[in-house]
Amino acid sequence: MSTKDLNFYYGESQALYSISLAFEIKQVTALIGPSGCGKSTLLRCLNRMNDLIPYSRAEGGVFLDGEDIYDPSVDVVALRRHVGMVFQKPNPFPKTIFENVAYGLRVNGIKDKTFLRDRVETSLKQAALWDEVKDRLHNSALGLSGGQQQRLCIARALAVEPEVVLMDEPASALDPIATQKIEDLIHELKTTYTIIIVTHNMQQAARVSDVTAFFYLGKLIETGKTESIFTRPRLKETSDYITGRFG
Amino acid sequence: MIGKTDTIQGRRKWLQGTMFGLFRVAALINGMALLLVVYFLVARGWRAINWTFLTQPPMDSMTKGGILPCIVGTLCLSLGAIFIALPIGVASAIYLQEYARPGRVVGMIRLGINNLAGVPSVVFGLFGLAFFVVYLKMGVSILAGSLTLAAMTLPVIIGATEEALRGVPSTYREASLGLGATKWQTIYRVVLPAALPGILTGAILGISRAAGETAPIMFTAAVFYTPSLPTSIFDEVMALPYHIYVLATAGTDIEATRPLQYGTALVLIVLVLGLNLVAIIYRSRLRKNR
Numbered sequence: 001m002s003t004k005d006l007n008f009y010y011g012e013s014q015a016l017y018s019i020s021l022a023f024e025i026k027q028v029t030a031l032i033g034p035s036g037c038g039k040s041t042l043l044r045c046l047n048r049m050n051d052l053i054p055y056s057r058a059e060g061g062v063f064l065d066g067e068d069i070y071d072p073s074v075d076v077v078a079l080r081r082h083v084g085m086v087f088q089k090p091n092p093f094p095k096t097i098f099e100n101v102a103y104g105l106r107v108n109g110i111k112d113k114t115f116l117r118d119r120v121e122t123s124l125k126q127a128a129l130w131d132e133v134k135d136r137l138h139n140s141a142l143g144l145s146g147g148q149q150q151r152l153c154i155a156r157a158l159a160v161e162p163e164v165v166l167m168d169e170p171a172s173a174l175d176p177i178a179t180q181k182i183e184d185l186i187h188e189l190k191t192t193y194t195i196i197i198v199t200h201n202m203q204q205a206a207r208v209s210d211v212t213a214f215f216y217l218g219k220l221i222e223t224g225k226t227e228s229i230f231t232r233p234r235l236k237e238t239s240d241y242i243t244g245r246f247g
Numbered sequence: 248m249i250g251k252t253d254t255i256q257g258r259r260k261w262l263q264g265t266m267f268g269l270f271r272v273a274a275l276i277n278g279m280a281l282l283l284v285v286y287f288l289v290a291r292g293w294r295a296i297n298w299t300f301l302t303q304p305p306m307d308s309m310t311k312g313g314i315l316p317c318i319v320g321t322l323c324l325s326l327g328a329i330f331i332a333l334p335i336g337v338a339s340a341i342y343l344q345e346y347a348r349p350g351r352v353v354g355m356i357r358l359g360i361n362n363l364a365g366v367p368s369v370v371f372g373l374f375g376l377a378f379f380v381v382y383l384k385m386g387v388s389i390l391a392g393s394l395t396l397a398a399m400t401l402p403v404i405i406g407a408t409e410e411a412l413r414g415v416p417s418t419y420r421e422a423s424l425g426l427g428a429t430k431w432q433t434i435y436r437v438v439l440p441a442a443l444p445g446i447l448t449g450a451i452l453g454i455s456r457a458a459g460e461t462a463p464i465m466f467t468a469a470v471f472y473t474p475s476l477p478t479s480i481f482d483e484v485m486a487l488p489y490h491i492y493v494l495a496t497a498g499t500d501i502e503a504t505r506p507l508q509y510g511t512a513l514v515l516i517v518l519v520l521g522l523n524l525v526a527i528i529y530r531s532r533l534r535k536n537r
Contacts, residue, residue, distance in 0.1 A: 049421060054348060081427030091418035093437055104426035107436065153422070160426055 001046065001083075001164050001194060005060040008041055010053065015041045017219045018060070023164070023211075028186060028195045030209035030226065032202065034241065037215040039198045043166050046196065047083040048076050064164070081108065084157035086167045090149035090174075092141035092156070097124075097133050100141045100152055104160035119159050126192075127155035128185050147178025154185065158193075165189065167197040171204065183208050202242055206230050214238045288513045295510025304474040308499040314511050319476050320389075320484030321518065324468055325458040327393030327480070328400055332457075333450055335397070336404030343405075344412040345434055364402035369462035371399045376466035390480040392468020399463055400453035407449020411442035444530045451526045458519045461488040471497075487515040 001023045008016035016038045023029045031039035044050045045058055048069060061068045069079050081104070092100050099106075101120040110116060120137070124130040129151040133144070141152055150170060157165055167186075171179040186195060186208045199205050205212055206226060213223040214237075222229065222238045233239040299313050306312030339360075347353045375395030385391040415438050423433040439446075461469075469489035477484050494508045495501060 047425060049425065052421070052424070077427050077429050080425055085421075085425040087418060087421065087425075089418060091416070091422045093419060093422065094441055103423070103436070104428070107423075107426065107428035107432045156422075156426065 001062075001064050001196075003042070003045070003060065003062045006042070006045060006062060007059040008038075008045055008050065009057050009059075011055045015218050016045070019220050021213055021220055021223060023194055023196055025194050026190055026192070027210040028190050028197060028208055029211045029213060030205035031196065031198045031213050031215060032200075032205050032241070033215035033221075035200075036217075038218040039215045040168055041218075042215070043168055043196060043198050046164070046166055047080050047085055049080075049085065051076060081160050082162050083164045083166060084160065084162035086150070086153050086157055086165065086170045088169045088172055090146055090153055092144070092149050092152050094140065094142055096138045097141045097144070097152060098137040101155050101159050103156060108160065120155075123155040123159040124152075126158050126189070127151045128181065128188070129155055145178070147174050147181060150174060150178070150182060151185065154182075154189075158189075162193065164194045164196065167195065169198050169200060172200060179204075202230075202244075214241060216241070285516070288509055288516060291506065292509030292511075292513035295506040296513065300507075300510060301514070305472065309472060309494065310500055310504055310507075314485075314487070314490060314507075314514065316473060316476055316485040317487045317490040317511065318514060318518065320469065320486040321458055321488070321515070323389050323477060323480075323484060324392050324396060324464060324486055325454050325522065327389055328396035328457040329450060329454045331393055331397035332400045332404050332453055336401050336449070336453075337408050337446060339401075340405045340408035340412060341434060341439075344409050345430070345438065360402050360405055363398075364406070366399075367462075368399060368460050369465075371395055371463040372466050374398070375463060380467055386481065387466070387468060387470065387483045388481045389468055389477055389484055392464045392484075392486075393480075395463045395467045396457040396460065399460065400457050403453045403456060404446075404449045407452060408442070408446045411445025411449070412438060414445060415441045444533050447526050447530045447533075451523050454522050454526075455519050458522065459488055459515065461486075461492050464489060465492075487511055487518070491515070 002021065004020050006016055006019040007014060019038075019042060021042075031042060033039050041050065045062055046069075050056050050058065058070055060070075062070055064079070064082060067074070069083075093103065095103070098120055101123050102116050105116055105119055121130060121134075124133060129148060132148060133152075141149065144152060150173075154165075154170075171182045174182065183204065186197065189195060190210075197205075197209065209226045211223065212226040212229040214221045214229065214233075216237055222233060222235050224234075229238065230242060233242065301313060301318070302315055303313035304316050305314065339356075343353060343356065347356075372395065375391055375398070379385045379391035379394050380387055383391075385394075419437050419441060420433055423437045424430070428436070464486055468484060469486040470483045471485075471493055473483060473485055491508055491511050494504045494511070
């Protein structure tokens, strides 16, 4: 997945300036930067979640498997099946654990019970939640702890077998132990999925990502291997930010 | 210094105490008003209520007998109204809240709905007479009355449904759309179930209002007297609120039928409460199941 000269506007104000960035397949890319720098906006351009915001518009291209997802011929609904998303706050539906994970499959017209059961189990296992919930799949998802809920949301996103998983500060509402579990999970998942994660937590970006992109005021300032960004940033803004001098 | 702080503290505490006291009195007045109404109805009406009263039509120029046709009529009218108003109201609210882009058209529709809520019920009655009864040739009938009542309860239902839809976290919508659901699937499978308790509250309010109104059905559905029960939606009916009005203002012997008037009012209140109770029980069950 990649973007080319992507500009994004909320009404009159421009939020992204000519972003060109390629996301490596089966790698974790971290988007970092101070609040309001456009990293979440960029993330939400990647599955066109920004379409929901009135008076917003995108210019330039976002490419998935060589196809521009902003092309008028693209079906947004189908696109979102290929680009899954995990949100900042755990947001399971007020349904059972099983129905939460099966939701994406059901809306895509899958009715086969055995298939649904298998996919739900696989997804919950992938999200490292199966052992904790296998005996209460038909209880409400709202009875789970915050960390479990977030892993459920990850399982829900994985169930439709996306290529890319977008994560918008997935651990910011969780305690350290739950955060640790999510980070371990991200390590596991990158063997199968391309992951793009927005985070405010420098240590988290350093721990989980392979590539880091630093944003400031809607511009992509610097990008490179996480290791080199954190040890030898080329630009002063980047080093100032990651060492905590501003932001 | 400390002494001064203490007087200020004392004043603040006194003020807080007084205000809370006032709020408590306000709340009590509310409760008292309801209790008084119910007390009067029960005290004056309970003697009138017996098996004959509930299962027989009025007799002897409505000075004796029962009110069965009124009970049946009111049930038909209010259930009819809610069956018409609920789908239209919920659909309108979904359109306004989920689909329509804010703009001049939506602003106009909103303005219309708000004004509809402010129209006096007697005006609805005249409108129903002119439009449903005469122009659409429905005659004085359950159908015309239900439609008139539905028009009157629409704003209540739309308002409550919009409120309920607004209360559904946008993160549910985002999560659903993010999984490749269409907008309609999102609304149907996630948003509406989450909003259902609130929508039911609107339905409860609507049905209570519909059951109790006199003016809208006076010219459209209710008649002074008919001993027979309705067999189709084109029949005219007796109705509890109109029956009370008739007995109290135009009956053959107004003083002698006082107990009957209070008895009828008591039945009306119990009926509305019963209808509400069904919805409330259903709603609490929905809330428990999530």
